[in-house]
Amino acid sequence: MNAYLLGALFFVIAIVGFVLQNDTQVTVQFITWISSPxxxxVVVLISASVGxxxxxxxxxxxxxxxxxxxxxxxxxxxxxxxxxQALTGSKPSPKSKEEV
Known part of the structure; x- marks a missing residue:
């Protein structure tokens, strides 16, 4: 779990660094839809959030x-x-931690 959180933190830092360095205007085209500049x-943040x-x-x-x-x-x-237990006639075993 710690490795997962460390990886996520590294990814967020990389995204923030990329965002701070790339403030140019772009036009996004998706199939037939075209955005305004x-x-x-913003495109990178939206893409990362959707992912x-x-x-x-x-x-x-x-x-x-x-x-x-x-x-x-x-x-x-x-x-x-x-x-x-029914076949052997033995007493029930104590409950294990996994069953709780």
């Missing part, structure tokens, strides 16, 4: 799916432990 710094938002949304989806899979595996493990 706008500062290159960060897309990355956040994709990572949130991945984290949700991972959590869902973990819950399913924990429930499956509990079911198998109950089956083992």
């Amino acid at each position: 706008i500062s290159l710094a 960060a938002l897309i990355t956040f949304l994709l990572d949130s989806y991945r984290a949700f799916k991972t959590g869902q899979k973990l819950r399913n595996l924990i429930n499956q493990n509990r079911k198998y432990e109950k089956e083992i």
Whole structure:
């Protein structure tokens, strides 16, 4: 996690340095849309913000799916432990930290 934050901080510093050095006016063309002249710094900031938002949304989806899979595996493990207890007649094992 610290390496991720350090990388993000480095990226932000690089973007700020780029923005401060590039204040020229540019025209953005996207498919058939053409913008009026706008500062290159604004274009870079908007692009970086949209990229960060897309990355956040994709990572949130991945984290949700991972959590869902973990819950399913924990429930499956509990079911198998109950089956083992029923077959062997042993006492239930103490709860592990992962189940909490």
